[in-house]
Amino acid sequence: AQVNFSEPYRPQFHYSPKINWMNDPNGLVYNDGVYHLFHQYNPFGNRWGYMSWGHATSTDLVHWDHKAVAIPYGKEEEEGIFSGSAVVDHQNTSGFGDGGDPPIVAIYTSHYTREDGSTDQAQSLAYSIDGGQTFTKFEGNPVLEFDDPDFRDPNVSWNEEMGRWLMVVALPTQHKVQFYASDNLKDWEYLSDFGPAGATGGIWECPDFFRLPVDDNPENQKWVLHVDMNPGSVAGGSGSQYFVGEWDGTSFIPDETFMETAPHWTDYGTDFYAAISWNNIPEEDARQLWVGWMNNWDYANEIPTHPWRSAMSIPRSIHLESNNESYSLVQKPVESLRQLREDPVRLENLDLSDETIDLSQEGISGKAFEMIVEIEPGDAESVGINVREAENQRTVIGYNSVNQNVFADRTNSGESDFFEGFEQRNDVPVHLSDGTVKIRFFVDWSSVEVFVNDGSRVITNRIFPDPESIGVSAFADGGSATITNIEFWPLESIWTE
Ligand code: FRU
Numbered sequence: 001a002q003v004n005f006s007e008p009y010r011p012q013f014h015y016s017p018k019i020n021w022m023n024d025p026n027g028l029v030y031n032d033g034v035y036h037l038f039h040q041y042n043p044f045g046n047r048w049g050y051m052s053w054g055h056a057t058s059t060d061l062v063h064w065d066h067k068a069v070a071i072p073y074g075k076e077e078e079e080g081i082f083s084g085s086a087v088v089d090h091q092n093t094s095g096f097g098d099g100g101d102p103p104i105v106a107i108y109t110s111h112y113t114r115e116d117g118s119t120d121q122a123q124s125l126a127y128s129i130d131g132g133q134t135f136t137k138f139e140g141n142p143v144l145e146f147d148d149p150d151f152r153d154p155n156v157s158w159n160e161e162m163g164r165w166l167m168v169v170a171l172p173t174q175h176k177v178q179f180y181a182s183d184n185l186k187d188w189e190y191l192s193d194f195g196p197a198g199a200t201g202g203i204w205e206c207p208d209f210f211r212l213p214v215d216d217n218p219e220n221q222k223w224v225l226h227v228d229m230n231p232g233s234v235a236g237g238s239g240s241q242y243f244v245g246e247w248d249g250t251s252f253i254p255d256e257t258f259m260e261t262a263p264h265w266t267d268y269g270t271d272f273y274a275a276i277s278w279n280n281i282p283e284e285d286a287r288q289l290w291v292g293w294m295n296n297w298d299y300a301n302e303i304p305t306h307p308w309r310s311a312m313s314i315p316r317s318i319h320l321e322s323n324n325e326s327y328s329l330v331q332k333p334v335e336s337l338r339q340l341r342e343d344p345v346r347l348e349n350l351d352l353s354d355e356t357i358d359l360s361q362e363g364i365s366g367k368a369f370e371m372i373v374e375i376e377p378g379d380a381e382s383v384g385i386n387v388r389e390a391e392n393q394r395t396v397i398g399y400n401s402v403n404q405n406v407f408a409d410r411t412n413s414g415e416s417d418f419f420e421g422f423e424q425r426n427d428v429p430v431h432l433s434d435g436t437v438k439i440r441f442f443v444d445w446s447s448v449e450v451f452v453n454d455g456s457r458v459i460t461n462r463i464f465p466d467p468e469s470i471g472v473s474a475f476a477d478g479g480s481a482t483i484t485n486i487e488f489w490p491l492e493s494i495w496t497e
Pocket of ligand 1 (some may be wrong): 023
C-alpha cells in the first residue's frame with residue numbers, strides 16, 4: 001500500500017502504524033534514552049486478527065520511528081500474542097541476560113486456539129538482549145496458568161518494598177484482577193484477588209497498578225489500580241475506571257471514602273482504552289506516563305481509515321489530586337508536545353451575546369491544532385468553540401450551564417454511518433471555580449482530546465470530518481458569556497517520512 005501520512009483522517013501528531021490494524025499499547029518501557037511503544041498489531045490486515053506485538057520507538061514521546069514486528073503471531077501453535085507489559089531486568093533476575101546490557105523482558109498473554117476451536121489464555125515471556133529490537137520466546141512458556149479460559153493482560157513492575165516483581169492480571173469475565181509476585185519473572189506466587197467492584201457492566205481487561213504522590217507531595221503516596229471495561233463504560237462501549245487505596249504487601253485495599261463514590265471514570269469520551277504506564281522511567285524524571293488506544297470496541301474494526309486502522313492518544317502524565325477526602329486522577333499532555341506549536345494567536349475578552357463568531361479572520365482555523373480557552377459562562381445556556389467546521393458539520397466543545405457540564409459533541413462531526421451510535425455527545429460534570437472554566441483541547445485530522453481544568457477531567461473522541469472542514473468559531477447560546485482568554489497554536493506534523 002502507498003503510505004504518505006497525508007491520507008484522509010491520518011493523525012498528524014498521534015502515533016499510528018503505517019499500515020494495518022493496531023489495538024492496545026503493550027510493553028511500554030523506557031530504556032537507555034528510548035521510549036518503547038509496543039502494541040497489539042495484525043501484520044496481515046486492517047482488521048483485528050493474527051495478534052502480534054508491533055513496535056515503535058521515540059526519544060521525546062512525540063516523534064515515532066516505526067520498527068519491525070517485535071513478537072509475531074505463532075503460526076504453528078496458533079498462539080496469539082495478546083496484551084502485556086515489559087520490564088528492564090537490571091539485576092538479570094530472569095537469567096536471560098548475556099552479561100551485557102540488562103535484558104528487556106516482555107510478559108504477555110498467549111492466546112491459544114485449540115483443535116476443537118476452543119481458546120485458552122496463559123502468561124508467557126519473551127526477552128530481548130539487544131535493547132528491545134528483537135525478542136526470543138522463552139522455551140518454558142507459559143509461565144503462569146489459571147483455571148479460567150479468560151486470564152490476560154499481565155502488567156508487571158518492580159515493587160521496591162517487596163524487592164520482587166509484582167504482576168496484576170485480569171480475570172475478565174469474573175470482573176476481577178489478581179496479584180502475583182515473582183523473584184525471577186518465571187515462577188509466580190499467587191497473592192490476592194480484587195473485585196468485583198465499581199463498574200462491572202462489561203468484562204475487565206488491561207489492568208495497571210502504580211503508586212502516585214497525592215498533590216505532588218512525595219511524602220504522601222497512594223496506590224492506583226486502573227482497569228478497563230468493555231462494554232458498558234461511561235460513554236458507551238469500552239472505557240476505564242480506577243480505584244485509589246493502599247497496598248499492604250499482599251492485597252490492594254481501596255479507600256472506603258473513594259469507593260462510596262465509585263465508579264470513577266478515567267476519561268469521559270468514547271475513545272480512550274487499554275492505557276498502561278511506562279515502566280523504568282528514570283527517577284530524576286519521576287513522572288508516571290501513559291498512553292491509551294484511541295478507539296472503541298463498539299466500532300474499532302469499522303472506522304473509515306486505510307491502509308491502517310487505529311491511533312494512540314497523545315501520551316499523558318498522570319497525577320493524583322485530593323478533594324473532599326477523596327482523590328481524582330489528573331491527566332496532562334506531555335510537555336514535549338509544545339515543540340510542535342507554531343506561531344500562536346491570542347485573543348482576550350471575547351464577548352458573545354447569543355451569537356456565533358467566525359475566528360478564521362483572526363487567524364484561527366485548521367485541522368491540527370492546540371487551543372486553550374477560559375470561559376465565563378455568564379447567563380448563557382451554553383458557550384464554547386466549534387472546530388473542524390464547515391457549512392454542514394462541526395464538532396462542538398463547550399460548557400453547558402443548565403447541566404453544569406463540559407461537553408464534546410460529535411452528533412454532526414462528519415462521517416458516522418459506520419456505527420449507528422457514533423453520533424453522540426459526551427458530558428462531564430464540572431464545578432466552576434470563580435465562575436470560570438478552563439478548557440484545553442487538541443484537534444487532529446480525526447480526533448479531539450479535551451482536558452478540563454488542567455486535566456482533572458478528560459474527554460477523548462474520534463471524529464471523521466471532511467478534510468475541507470477547517471473552520472473554528474466561538475458561540476454563546478441563550479444568553480451572554482465571555483471567553484476571557486483564547487490561545488491557539490497550529491501544530492506541526494510529526495511525520496517526515
Ligand atoms: C483489550 C484486549 C485485551 C487483549 C487484546 C487482544 O483491548 O481485548 O484484553 O489482550 O485486546 O488483542
